[in-house]
Every structure is written in C-alpha cells, then in structure tokens.
Amino acid sequence: MSELRDRFEQAVRPLGELVAEMDAEVLRLEAELSELRELRRNVKAVVAKLEPPKPRKNEKLAETTRARHAAEREQKKQRVIRFVGLHESGEDITANEALDSPSGPNSNGDPAIGRSLMVELLAELRDEGLVRLDRVAQGGQQVYRRVM
Numbered sequence: 001m002s003e004l005r006d007r008f009e010q011a012v013r014p015l016g017e018l019v020a021e022m023d024a025e026v027l028r029l030e031a032e033l034s035e036l037r038e039l040r041r042n043v044k045a046v047v048a049k050l051e052p053p054k055p056r057k058n059e060k061l062a063e064t065t066r067a068r069h070a071a072e073r074e075q076k077k078q079r080v081i082r083f084v085g086l087h088e089s090g091e092d093i094t095a096n097e098a099l100d101s102p103s104g105p106n107s108n109g110d111p112a113i114g115r116s117l118m119v120e121l122l123a124e125l126r127d128e129g130l131v132r133l134d135r136v137a138q139g140g141q142q143v144y145r146r147v148m
Helices: 002-050 059-085 095-100 115-128
Strands: 131-136 142-146
Touching: 059 115, 059 142, 095 115, 115 131, 115 142
Parallel strands: none
Antiparallel strands: 131 142
C-alpha cells in the first residue's frame, strides 16, 4: 500500500506545485491590478481638474432666468434715469427720496425697486457720469446731483 501511496504522492506533487505557482501568479496579478486601479484614480482626478465642468441639467433654464433678470434690471435702471431727468441740476437726489417720491420710479405700478438696488443703480449712474456724488449726508446716505 505504501507503494501506491508513493505513486499517488508523486502524481499529486506536480499538481500541488502547479497550484502554488498559480497562487503566486494570482498574487502578482492582484498587486498589478491594485496599482493600475490607483493609477486610474489619479488620472481621473487630473482629467476632472483639466476639463471644464459639465453644464447642469437646468443650465438652460438658469441662463434664461439670468437673461430675464438682466432685462428687468435694465428696465428699472431706465426708470431711475427718467426720474433723474426730472430733476434740475441743483436738486438733491437720494435713494430714499427716489423711492418715496410720488413721481419716483416705483410710482407707476412697475416692478418695485428695492432700497439696495436703488443705491446700486445710483452708483452706476454716477460711474456713467449722469449724476455726481454731491455729499454724504449724516448717517452715510449719499446725496447725488444731476450732471448738466
């Protein structure tokens, strides 16, 4: 029986060596796969930083909304320009006076102009040369005068 066992062990030994070689190859390939995955992660990170961001699904809607807001702001600015045109060159113009005036830009039922937007619009008109900053009143309110 020991002779049969020896023959069996001799027949199985190459298979055991083959299994050991296969295990070693699997370990080597798993290590290579891990390195490749890490390299792929790094390359994807670089590509993500170099590519411009993809537009969001609602980007077209956002562009439309931005365009509508810009148009509304321009209309409000034109109403403020008309209001400034009603003043003589020596008259004071303030954001509060423009908002509270019965002939002001908020008087005819158009979309209301808020206080902060009014201050911004008057500053823009100053930058464009339509009005000049005459003085800063007590409390920091800016007082403008129309340029001739």
